[in-house]
Amino acid sequence: MERTLGHAGLFRPGDLGGVVYSYFGNIINFIIIAYALQGIGWPESIIYGRVIPGLAVGLMLGCLAYAWQGYRLAKKTGRKDVTALPSGVSTPAMFVYLYGVIYPLHYSGLSPEVCWMAATAACFLGGFIEILGGFIGPVIRRLIPRVAMLGTVAGIGLVWMATAGLFEVYHDPILGMPVVIIAIIGLIGGYVFKKRIPMLLVSVVFGIIWALFLGRVQVDTSTLGVSLPILSIGAVFQGFKYIIPFLSVIIPIEVYNFIETMDNVESAIAAGDEYNVGQTQIIDGACTMVSALFGSVVPNTVWLGHAGLKKSETGISYSWISAILYALSSVFGLYGFMNSLMPAVVASITFLWCAMLMLVQAYTDVPRRHGAALAIALIPHLADGLYTYVRDALGAFGIYLEETLTMNSSDEISQAMINYGVVWKGVVAMHSGAIITSILWATVVAFIIDRRLDKAAIAFVVASVLSFFGFIHSPALVFGTATMSFPYAVGYLLAAVICYAIHLGHKKIMDVPRRYDYV
DSSP states (O other), rough: OOOOOTTTSOOOOOOOHHHHIIIIHHHHHHHHHHHHHHTOOOHHHHIIIHHHHHHHHHHHHHHHHHHHHHHHHHHHTTTOOOOOOOEEEOOHHHIIIIIIIIIHEEEEOOOHHHHHHHHHHHHHHHHHHHHHHHHHHHHHHSSHHHHHHHHHHHHIIIIIHHHHHHHHHHHHHHHHHHHHHHHHHHHTTTTOOTOOOHHHHHHHHHHHHHHHHTTOOOOOOOTOOOOOOOOOOOHHHHHGOOGGGGGGHHHHHHHHHHHHHHHHHHHHHHHHHOOOOHHHHHHHHHHHHHHHTTTTSSOOOOOOOHHHHTTTTOOOHHHHHHHHHHHHHHHHHHHHHHHHHHHHHHHHHHHHHHHHHHHHHHHHHHHHGHHHHHHHHHHHHHHHHHHHHHHHHHHHOOOOOOOOOSSOOOOHHHHHHHTOOOOOOHHHHHHHHHHHHHHHHHHHHHHHHHTTTHHHHHHHHHHHHHHTTSSSSSSOOOOOSSSTTTHHHHHHHHHHHHHHHHHHHHHHHHHOOOOOOOO
């Protein structure tokens, strides 16, 4: 190992791959965000004038901060083989913010401008929670089984990313099939060209050329020009009054986000780069908060991939080069131009790829015995997806589902669905607070598998309290015996009593094997 500092911060051959991974990977996320926001009618003035520049500011600062971290580590250790941490938009959090916060805000009747204000407030709050993660992250990690966090992210990936990706391919198979199979052959099959050109990049470039040949896209240069990011402090603070009902979405995904940062930094430490975990979490949170002040609606994080970058001899300079590219692309309006070149099906291959990684990681990174906990963690997200599809499909025909604090939906619609075998009341209940419900059920099942019924009882008590105050199984934060979430609070409390009673008396009245294989 080279231990002379030398020119640790200057360009190394492997940094080219790092730039491709960091910059172009995030460009795809930018395009995904733009497509999602265009789908609910946000104007380009907000998307390309506020949201994308804000994202670019956050990532630019993150890349510069990680380059600074890498340089300090190289100087401290006397090494010049240090690899900077990769910075990026948190993909799981991105989808949760889009479909769990922004879309519901839109469907509640808010204008795009007000919806954007609320989304920036949610992002700002998320950054603050990330900073807190630098102090409380290790405690939460000890309390909540790993399968609970990975399971809920796997559920998000399956319902919102994998389905969206593959549905888009089948929407336009002549364009989509060749693009997605090139990506899968490279990303999953391991096939690479001799010059080690990333196959994801190959599939994206091919998809753009193929789409142009088929006439599926029209090049739009209207966004090109000089435009500086706009500081929007007032918008952020005006938006806070709209996000209280979404705390049950924002808090758990940000808990996941700072734990993801912890995991990814620990992966870097295992690869030989001893970064400070708490410092990195504070950087993530601070960059997210600043990006929100400039209009961003999704948080930053440390990306996966440090070990791969290190293996390919990527250094520190790729990080600050990426920062410069983000700044230039934002100032000169390149993001909208690139968006016009890339059809939705090309962007969707990233949906599918990321979702498959999330699911595989969930099943491989947890003990095999926790497989049942992972399986049950997926179900609330399936309910969330089902509810959203039914609601939107009926809404397209002018039929609107009522969801209030005291009822799940109109009695007529609910009864009609029950007559056809759809237990709609249960679907709506699991849809409200799906992320927390997923985490709680995975936690309970993991504790039961580990013979810790006392801890399972505590988890059920937490679920009961959250239900009583409307964090889950309710469209808004509220408490009382007449609310739709009250029966669930009672049910969870009864489950807690059963778990704790069996915990206290099982040695006298039950035979419990030391090891039980349920599969």
